Amino acid sequence: MKVLVIGGGMGGTIFANNLARRMRKELKAGKSSITMLSASDQHMYQPGLLYVAVGKMQPSEMYRDQTSLLEPSIRFEVDPVTTFDLDNNYVIAKSGARYDYDMIVIATGSRAHAESIPGLNEHALQFYTEPDAVAMYKQLEKFEGGKVVVAVGVPHKCPMAPLEITFMLVDYFKQRGIWEKVDLHYTYPIGRVHSLEPVAKWAAPEFERLGIQYETFFNMKEVTQNTIISEEGSEQAFDLLVTIPAHKGMQVIEDNGLGVSGFIATDRQRLNMEGRDNVFVLGDTTNIPISKAGSTAHYEAEVLAENIAALAESGIAPRNYDGKVFCFIETGEGKASYAMFDYQNPPDPKAPTAGVHWFKTAYNKMYWASARGLL
Amino acid sequence: MSDRKIVDAKNTFCPGPLMELIASMKQAEVGDELEVLSTDEGSANDIPEWIKKVGHQVLDSFDENGVWHVIVRKEK
Structure with missing residues (x-):
């Protein structure tokens, strides 16, 4: 064969x-x-x-x-x-x-397709290719404070990316000592801050605790040099726009x-x-x-x-894919959680811990064994 | 108008029925009808809420044997 x-x-x-x-x-x-x-x-x-x-x-x-x-x-x-x-x-x-x-x-x-939104490619930072991720970091290094907006397209690769980049930005700005000068505004396409309801129920209070503003039902329509407009009619001015663009195959x-x-x-x-x-x-x-x-x-x-x-x-294929997905969630402050679910069982994410963060950090290296099919 | 497109999001949690609909709406033409199938009861509320905010139209919404059918039309 x-x-x-x-x-x-x-x-x-x-x-x-x-x-x-x-x-x-x-x-x-x-x-x-x-x-x-x-x-x-x-x-x-x-x-x-x-x-x-x-x-x-x-x-x-x-x-x-x-x-x-x-x-x-x-x-x-x-x-x-x-x-x-x-x-x-x-x-x-x-x-x-x-x-x-x-x-x-x-x-x-799949690939990020920022071109689907007028102005997004020109005015937003993104991180789905190596050049884009490096360029984003270079821009972050120059940033001294102001309003940062996170905007999310649908569909996108890695469902946890919107939350993770948001929490990691908080850590980054804190480590630089400029968090007090940053107004971080998170947006999300549906009526809660994440597609997984249990994750959204955990994340929204975390946003409030950290002082992150959030806006739901926000689908990108158009971006200008310093403003993003949603299909729902909202507008947000920004000094930095970070996007998880919609993806295509x-x-x-x-x-x-x-x-x-x-x-x-x-x-x-x-x-x-x-x-x-x-x-x-x-x-x-x-x-x-x-x-x-x-x-x-x-x-x-x-x-x-x-x-x-x-x-x-x-001549027999014995197994069905059961829809299993496992996603780490980097939650900042040296902690992480995870969500695991399949077609029949919803996720039940646990409170973030340092242990899961360190496991994720280890997995970043263990991945190569996983790709070889050993893990 | 083309044939009604079925967005089958039964028994899926992430990205979920509304996110699937939003993605499908981008590919649809004005006047197209889409029918979302969802086993999440919340779809009966959050899909119409988003449709109203954006200015599309909900044509019907009903529960059939535990599956919610939400039929919408792209208006712009």
Whole structure:
């Protein structure tokens, strides 16, 4: 069986490593193959961007060579796909090479798309790429006080990012000794300060305790040099605007007509592209209405690897993805919490502790074992 | 007007039905109808509240076997 993995991010990497271990004998005997196509020879630990943006991590700490993370039995090529021919089971990559498959797993991820809001790209700080995160930190360093507005687009990668960047900004300004000169104003698209109700119920009083203003039902419409206007008719002047922009899937998905806004219609339990039995989708690339988070991709990848190995062996795929998501929540002041939930069980986040913060700090390093499929 | 788009947010907690609707609204054309399916009873309140604030229209809202259906139309 030929398995083709498109994308070398968290989902694609964990999937390929997990499958390679399960199919070790078949791969060694040459009866099966796993090929991964990626746009880069580097693997980025994307949650690190949040830390880079506030000066708590250097960019180089976010990267490893992709080949160093993959099982040796996986063929890896830096050759991003340009054309998907799902009817005939092959793709064409940038080099012009054609790659045939029996099973394809699409895990191309998502990207911030600030361009969807007029003026946002020009006037807001963001942190979803390395250059943006570094530029944000440079701007923060120059800031000596004034009004900071946090504005959030939908959908976005990492559901905790709006809260985390807000709490981390408080820490940053306190450490610089300018917190008293900062008026921090948090906005959120729906009628509470976070999509998860228990998290919102905890966060709103925290905002009040710290002196953070907040405004709900705020969806970005337009940004000028120092004002942001919402679809709901509100206006906020700012000295610094920090945004979590709305995200889209990758352009190649849209260009090939595989999904609206680059998100592929995916069965929420079987993880196959709707209407296709040998096309599977992982992580941010799906249109499943759950968190676009690394843990989502991680848990989906484990289920899919088990199923595809089982399909190869016995023709049966035994597992359903249960919607499991686990998100750390950095809450500032050296503490963190977490939220864990699935399709059936809502989250029940606990009070933040220093222990969870240190575990998250450790996980920032342990991630590389996770990507290798060891954790 | 195109066919009514279904936004199936049943049994999901994050980002949740209203966030899914907001994302879908961006892709919709003026005049399009969207039907949100939600198992969160709160959707019957927070979706109409947001729709009213932004100036769209709620066409119907009902509970059918534990699933809330909220039907809206994009007005601008």
